[in-house]
Amino acid sequence: xxxxxxxxxxxxSDDQIPxxxxxxxxxxxxxxxxxxxxxxxxxxGEIVTLIGANGAGKSTTLxxxxxxxxxxxxxxxxxxxxxxxxxxxxxxxxxxxxxxxxGIFGNxxxxxxxxxxxWQRKDKGAIADDYERVFKIFPRLQERQxxxxxxxxxxxxxxxxxxxxxxxxxxxxxxxxxxMGLAPVLVRDIFQVVQEINRQGxxxxxxxxxxxxxxxxxxxxxxxxxxxxTLAGTGEELLKDPRVREAYLGG
Amino acid sequence: xxxxxxxxxxxxxxxxxxxxxxSPLLLRIAQAWEALLARRxxxxxxxxxxxxxxxxxxxxxxxxxxxxxxMMYVGINIIMTISLNLINGYMGEFSVGHAGFMAVGAxxxxxxxxxxxxxxxxEGPLVMIVFPLIVLAGGAGAALVGLLVAVPSFRTRxxxxxxxxxxxxxxxxxxxxxxxxxxxPRGIPGIDKLTTMPWVFFWTVLAVWVIRxxxxxxxxxGVLSLREDEIASDLMSVNTRQVKLLAFVLSSFFxxxxxxxxxxxxxxxSPRVFxxxxxxxxxxxxxxxxxxxxxGSVLGATIYTVLLEVLRPLQVWRFVLMPLLLVxxxxxxxxxxxxxxxxxxxxxxxxxxxxxxxxxxxxxAD
Numbered sequence: 001x002x003x004x005x006x007x008x009x010x011x012x013s014d015d016q017i018p019x020x021x022x023x024x025x026x027x028x029x030x031x032x033x034x035x036x037x038x039x040x041x042x043x044x045g046e047i048v049t050l051i052g053a054n055g056a057g058k059s060t061t062l063x064x065x066x067x068x069x070x071x072x073x074x075x076x077x078x079x080x081x082x083x084x085x086x087x088x089x090x091x092x093x094x095x096x097x098x099x100x101x102x103g104i105f106g107n108x109x110x111x112x113x114x115x116x117x118x119w120q121r122k123d124k125g126a127i128a129d130d131y132e133r134v135f136k137i138f139p140r141l142q143e144r145q146x147x148x149x150x151x152x153x154x155x156x157x158x159x160x161x162x163x164x165x166x167x168x169x170x171x172x173x174x175x176x177x178x179x180m181g182l183a184p185v186l187v188r189d190i191f192q193v194v195q196e197i198n199r200q201g202x203x204x205x206x207x208x209x210x211x212x213x214x215x216x217x218x219x220x221x222x223x224x225x226x227x228x229x230t231l232a233g234t235g236e237e238l239l240k241d242p243r244v245r246e247a248y249l250g251g
Numbered sequence: 252x253x254x255x256x257x258x259x260x261x262x263x264x265x266x267x268x269x270x271x272x273x274s275p276l277l278l279r280i281a282q283a284w285e286a287l288l289a290r291r292x293x294x295x296x297x298x299x300x301x302x303x304x305x306x307x308x309x310x311x312x313x314x315x316x317x318x319x320x321x322m323m324y325v326g327i328n329i330i331m332t333i334s335l336n337l338i339n340g341y342m343g344e345f346s347v348g349h350a351g352f353m354a355v356g357a358x359x360x361x362x363x364x365x366x367x368x369x370x371x372x373x374e375g376p377l378v379m380i381v382f383p384l385i386v387l388a389g390g391a392g393a394a395l396v397g398l399l400v401a402v403p404s405f406r407t408r409x410x411x412x413x414x415x416x417x418x419x420x421x422x423x424x425x426x427x428x429x430x431x432x433x434x435x436p437r438g439i440p441g442i443d444k445l446t447t448m449p450w451v452f453f454w455t456v457l458a459v460w461v462i463r464x465x466x467x468x469x470x471x472x473g474v475l476s477l478r479e480d481e482i483a484s485d486l487m488s489v490n491t492r493q494v495k496l497l498a499f500v501l502s503s504f505f506x507x508x509x510x511x512x513x514x515x516x517x518x519x520x521s522p523r524v525f526x527x528x529x530x531x532x533x534x535x536x537x538x539x540x541x542x543x544x545x546x547g548s549v550l551g552a553t554i555y556t557v558l559l560e561v562l563r564p565l566q567v568w569r570f571v572l573m574p575l576l577l578v579x580x581x582x583x584x585x586x587x588x589x590x591x592x593x594x595x596x597x598x599x600x601x602x603x604x605x606x607x608x609x610x611x612x613x614x615x616a617d
Binding site: 117 | 469479484487491543591
């Protein structure tokens with residue numbers, strides 16, 4: 001089955017093939033249905049955001065895409081199904097996730113953290129370029145490369161988490177609540193970095209509770225409520241939508 | 252086992268001197284220690300001296316036979332501790348059945364010597380070739396069994412995996428007890444004393460060297476990431492199953508080596524030797540020396556083994572004193588003597604340079 005024959009529920013009506021196509025995704029934890037059959041597309045070069053309250057199934061969706069939880073329905077990436085592909089190989093195909101709570105290896109140095117993201121890569125020359133790229137975006141990480149990452153500040157840890165995802169040379173980055181636990185000024189910085197990474201050619205799927213910030217940077221957005229998609233549109237449309245304003249932007 | 256991040260990095264340069272800065276005498280000692288550690292060429296020199304001593308001590312009876320025996324036990328215990336530290340310290344699992352792997356190696360080795368191989372092979376110069384093969388066979392057998400224990404580790408972690416390894420240790424013990432052909436509960440007496448000091452020295456150095464190189468390899472970094480955060484290491488493209496499998500196989504391989512050496516030193520093995528208490532001994536050595544540290548494993552095994560012997564005159568009271576010592580150690584040094592830190596001698600040059608040269612290009616040159 002080719003991706004071209006997939007039904008498209010995207011607001012973009014042209015015949016471009018989505019980089020990532022999620023179809024009727026159902027994920028349950030035991031008896032609890034966390035995601036109840038959602039479908040959405042992410043096209044190359046976009047920033048797409050999933051917003052929603054706690055427990056809406058946002059993080060679970062990302063875990064499904066990364067292959068960390070079993071699911072029914074299907075996830076297509078570059079026209080290939082990701083079902084039964086182990087998590088480590090999904091990274092190899094070009095999808096990197098910055099997990100919720102950053103998932104930093106606290107007792108390892110910053111450099112070791114970055115190195116781990118290249119675990120399956122054999123292209124040494126390109127890896128050197130990637131270090132350069134990451135240190136260019138986050139000069140702070142270069143200063144602290146031999147420091148234990150557990151001793152970094154929250155903002156620096158988030159930078160490291162994003163830098164790590166960049167090191168795996170992903171075409172697509174999944175970001176799970178990058179603003180969590182950060183001061184507003186740092187949140188702004190992180191979102192600027194996300195936009196910068198996107199401009200350099202990485203497609204971004206962003207999960208956020210901070211709907212205001214997320215919708216501003218997003219090309220398109222989906223609103224997730226208790227496991228189903230209730231609204232879809234461009235970032236601007238949703239920013240103006242009265243339902244979104246009431247529920248997530250404080251009226 | 253999760254560990255709090257702390258400032259004392261294995262790479263920090265002034266760990267000792269900073270701490271003792273107040274006292275001038277201690278400061279001088281600390282400086283001397285630092286200077287000693289900076290001389291990396293001393294390590295190969297010490298190894299050569301150690302190898303020479305391992306031949307000279309038994310030849311000229313530089314120390315009496317009892318002390319020689321203790322020295323060989325220290326070597327075997329270092330092998331056991333360092334291999335257990337790979338699982339419990341570096342990978343952050345909690346295996347409590349290390350004596351089970353040791354038993355497999357010991358029994359394979361002992362059976363080869365007493366029942367399978369013709370006696371002529373164990374005489375004269377031929378034993379120089381046959382004995383290492385016997386020990387290797389013990390290691391290989393244990394490694395195969397390690398493969399079986401690695402599989403449940405794919406699905407379960409922490410306390411639950413501890414139960415699995417506990418059960419494994421019990422299974423090994425009762426299987427051996429119930430096979431009459433290998434002596435049953437009576438064990439195997441009269442094993443030839445093939446374990447000599449040079450052999451113990453050789454295998455100990457080999458175990459330290461192999462495990463040290465493994466830890467500083469790409470796979471080793473994967474092992475460390477598993478300890479820190481398994482989901483994150485999946486997301487970093489680490490093949491967690493492959494890494495776990497390899498770590499368990501390597502760990503049980505060296506436990507088997509230790510077992511085969513042990514059998515040919517004690518000359519008598521029985522299932523009772525390899526019970527949970529024996530596993531606990533290795534656990535104590537690991538946590539005494541410090542998790543995630545090669546230097547710590549060497550220290551822990553040495554100190555515990557020697558202390559138990561030194562305190563022998565206290566008879567039963569040493570089993571009161573030793574645990575008390577451990578309680579106090581955990582109160583004042585909760586991560587053991589060397590927890591998550593490393594003697595610089597055991598850290599490869601490439602790792603040490605990274606901290607000093609900040610250029611991006613050097614950082615990438617692994």
